[in-house]
Amino acid sequence: MTFIARAVMLVAATGLLAGCSRGVDVSVPSPAPTGPGAYACAALHGRLPDEVVTQKVVASHPNSDLTSAWGNPAITIRCGVQPPLVNPAGQLIAVDGVDWYPEKFSGGYRFTTVHRALFVEVNVPSNYAPEADVLADLSPSIAATIPKAG
Secondary structure (H helix, E strand, O other), rough: OOHHHHHHHHHHHHHOOOOOHHHHHOOOOOOOOOOOHHHHEEEEEEEEHOOEOOOEEEEOOOOOOEEEEEEEOOOOEEEEEOOOOOOOOOOOHHHHHHHHEEEEEEEEEEEEEOEEEEEEEEEEHHHOOOOOHHHHHHHHHHHHHOOOOO
């Protein structure tokens, strides 16, 4: 998609989403958990904070109980994703009883929960460095709704 086409789409989204924070509409691919996993993700969605590292929630599409986003550029969360490819030498980050596997990528970090019944993925752009600060805002909701792995 060209820069102009993206700009036109952003302007259109801004007009349509004037009631949402900053008028941002973020595309967040929705995972596909089923059964109890889908219910746990819906419970998590209901407990997510309105702000993450001072960034307000923004509209995301598709509209789903499995995803959410904050800020511009967007911090995104997806519940019920596939497990990460864990490097045995990699280290975990523990925040409020939730273990996270960090992965550096171009422009930020991806953090994925481990040792939980479902995997939850959080993508944090480098604009929010230190990126792991986001986990302090999200871990309590995850600890309360996504059970530890059996």
